[in-house]
Amino acid sequence: MEKITLNIDGKEITGEDGMTILEVARGAGIDIPTLCYHEKLEPYGVCRLCLVEIGTPPRTRLVTSCVYPAADGLVVKTRSERVIQTRKMLLELLLARAPGAKIIKDLAEEYGVTKARLRKTATFCILCGLCVRYCAEIKKADAIGFIGRGIEREVMFIPEIATESCPPCRECFPLCPTGVLESNFRLVQSLLFKK
């Protein structure tokens, strides 16, 4: 593996070719918040919290560090003003959707998001897809999936498969950042599986 050197938040950090920005940063102990990232799974890039600013002014842009391939000489800012502004608004959105989730509350506090300006749409699932991807990629059971489009998108246990596969496994439950998965499973179990 070829060594590469990035400039992250003003420090020279080395990594290996083929790594993402997030992997290089975390390797050096630089903290970037993530919700949909899991080191065993394919990067999914949907929570967008891991955004960082790359390039040198005036030509900079925001990219998701969990997907963006690290490259030699890349200049990265993980906490620029632009990054923080964007993360704050993202946290407002997440807070409206999963008001009770500890990890989101903590991040909101860290970033100083206090006012609740948005209507609560509490569905608790933030659609990070960790459960779906874990089940498909690691367990290869495909017992849980997404349905719908846009705001109607949801996570659903596939009854034909989940009835068999889920009760003895339950491995995805602890991955859920909001904890909603387990309660949803219980609900579905009482409604569906008993039949």
Add this chain to the structure above:
Amino acid sequence: MVTDNSEADVKKINHILAGYKGESNLLIQVLLEIQKELRWLPKEGLIRISQELNVPLRQVYHAVTFYKAFSLVPKGKYTVTVCVGTACHVRGSPRILDRVEQTLGINSGDTTPDFKFSLETVNCLGCCAMGPVMVVGDVYHGKLSLDQVRRILDSYD
């Protein structure tokens, strides 16, 4: 008017599927074909599709709930499609849709209890110059005015 012909439906599905064994990349094309033939996608059919094409059921469920063309409930004899695309919108399609909903007594996405009409909306049919446009079955009605709606719908039996 809707009869329980699920057995016949499954037969038709099997017939269509026969040509596509293991062709997982044709999932959407196959779903379209079945939707066109049966005008809906029965659940047993989805399971068969998943097995025959070798696509996880998870993906089949996602596809059928993602795309507008698919229906998981039986459709009425005629599908009434009101265009709500931009060109039709500025020419009054919201009011046309209201009027159709009132006339049929159902909301968009639903089917009348006698299974005569299903009401849908579409975002542009490419005949914007004729807007507002409504399609009943496969007949297009362009430059529609509010008072034509009932007359057109009444002409179907």
Add this chain to the structure above:
Amino acid sequence: MPKLKSALELEELREGIVSKRDPSRLCFTVCSGTACLAIGSQPTFAAFEKELEKQGLKDRVDLKPTGCPGFCEQGPIVVVYPQEICYLHVQPEDVAEIISQSMKGQIVERLLYVDPVTGKATSRESDIPFYLYQKRLILGNNRLIDATKIEDYIALGGYKALPKALFDMTPEQVLAEIEKANLRGRGGGGFPTARKWKSTRDAPGEPKYVIVNCDEGDPGAFMNRALMEGNPHSVLEGLTIGAYAMGSHEGFIYVRQEYPLAAENIAIAIKQAEDYGLLGKNILGSGFDFIVKVHKGAGAFISGESSALMNAIEGKVGEPRPKYIHTAEKGLWDKPSCLNNVETWADVPFIINNGAEWFASIGTEGSKGTKIFSLVGKVNNTGLVEVPLGTSLRDIIYRIGGGVSGNKKFKAVQTGGPSGGCIPEQYLDSPVDFDELTKLGAMMGSGGMIVTDEDTCMVDFAKYFVHFLSEESCGKCVPCREGISHMLDILTRITEGKGQATDVQLLEDLARMLKEASLCALGQTAANPVLTTLRYFRPEYDAHINEKRCPAGVCKDLIAFYIEPDKCQACLICARNCPVDAINGGKNLIHVIDQSRCIKCGTCFDVCPPRFGAIKKISGEPVPALILEQDRVIQRKS
């Protein structure tokens, strides 16, 4: 039909076809595009068939169903050649007269185009102002071709560029020509086509794919439909040349299922091209192989985005991939894949035939060639408009489009579809090209152009697009899914009169976040309709928020319909038409609207005879008190 084995055989075929055609022979063409079919061109066509049979003329004159010339509002359109006499709104009962007059070399005056201002009739199609100021390169052949007959395309010089590329040019030379022409993608982004082709060509990995994007999800746009239905071979020819340049041997055409006729015609075209050996193995004996498959969309705007479209072709759900590597390098099945819009591909044969310099001489500095726009909404001449890039909005809307319909006042033109923006009057002289409209906060996009007038509420219009996007977002990433839905929430409450003073700020914050954080261009541009209306029509937002008033009289919760007692003539028309019987009237009784039952459908407003004009829209002020029962009787002079 025998497969053609060389360029020479193709030329012989062409000569054979042309020599059998007599250009002075009488020919009736009937537009058979979706829009004309919608308004009844089939019965008109059938009437021609029947009448020609009846008059025993079947062998002496030609009858041809053709593609959409783009003047759809005037359909069904019939053009009589060789004089090129254009008849509009032709009904079956007009057909006998058209035939008999044409046989005598006469014209049926009453079916000609009449200028609404001067009252002058125009007989020749190309003299009609709608066409006169256009430059029809790509669309031009639509009205001359029966799309189901490859011979029609060949007779007009079709498939000339293909052998030129295959035999006289190397793939590098083809690429260089496209580069020199400075062709930019017609699908919305305006990306330099040659650069994309080069990436695909140079990217490691085999096979390579070329793809036509005919998803045309932009509601209100139909230029791709017209081309695909009307002249599918021009797209196929361009695609084949591109495949040759990139070293691809397999192509896909992605067509939305809402365009059944386009899908049908392209399938026929592929079959015919294969039969002639213009597709398939060893094309024209050149040694180059290329096949094309059709893939239908299933109704999702987002599936027109490049990585989403590739997912869809792979049989997956058509949502975008979170990748930073271009699909040109890793696309379909992770192989190099070049996706271009229908119109981009159709430009290619023109460039190869006429040369890059010719192409680059049309248009502006940064935007070359012509572009088809779909001019719709509140404009007199709706339809497809092909003009050199750089033509001003004013020329398109007024010179070609004939101005705003119904003597209303122009308010804004919306360009670029749901990712675009609304441009107000003061910028109408801006040239339309990739860069200028972006400066105004809008976008040229794929060519949708929707004209709105004083009756359009700009807040409601912005809400319309945001609602569209809330349904069409794939829902994968947080900013787009959640951000758009909150925007819709806020706009909805503003139009309901529940807006708050802080709402505009919140909209702007959401807009910035959408642009910065969204995964794909749908989310990144989703706020444009909101931002442009805020920028140019801020007073309308303020009226809704502060005064609870909708200046255009559109937002149902902020308006009321009221019958002015001194104008009502008790004609009963409104009462009869009200769908919920909310109008209390009677003979010689001034009508009144029961506000508690009124659903604000506006029917009464529309049907009240203009000479009375008794119904008024009220917004931002209370509805006047009911008139006293004893004052309701109208005293008429006898």
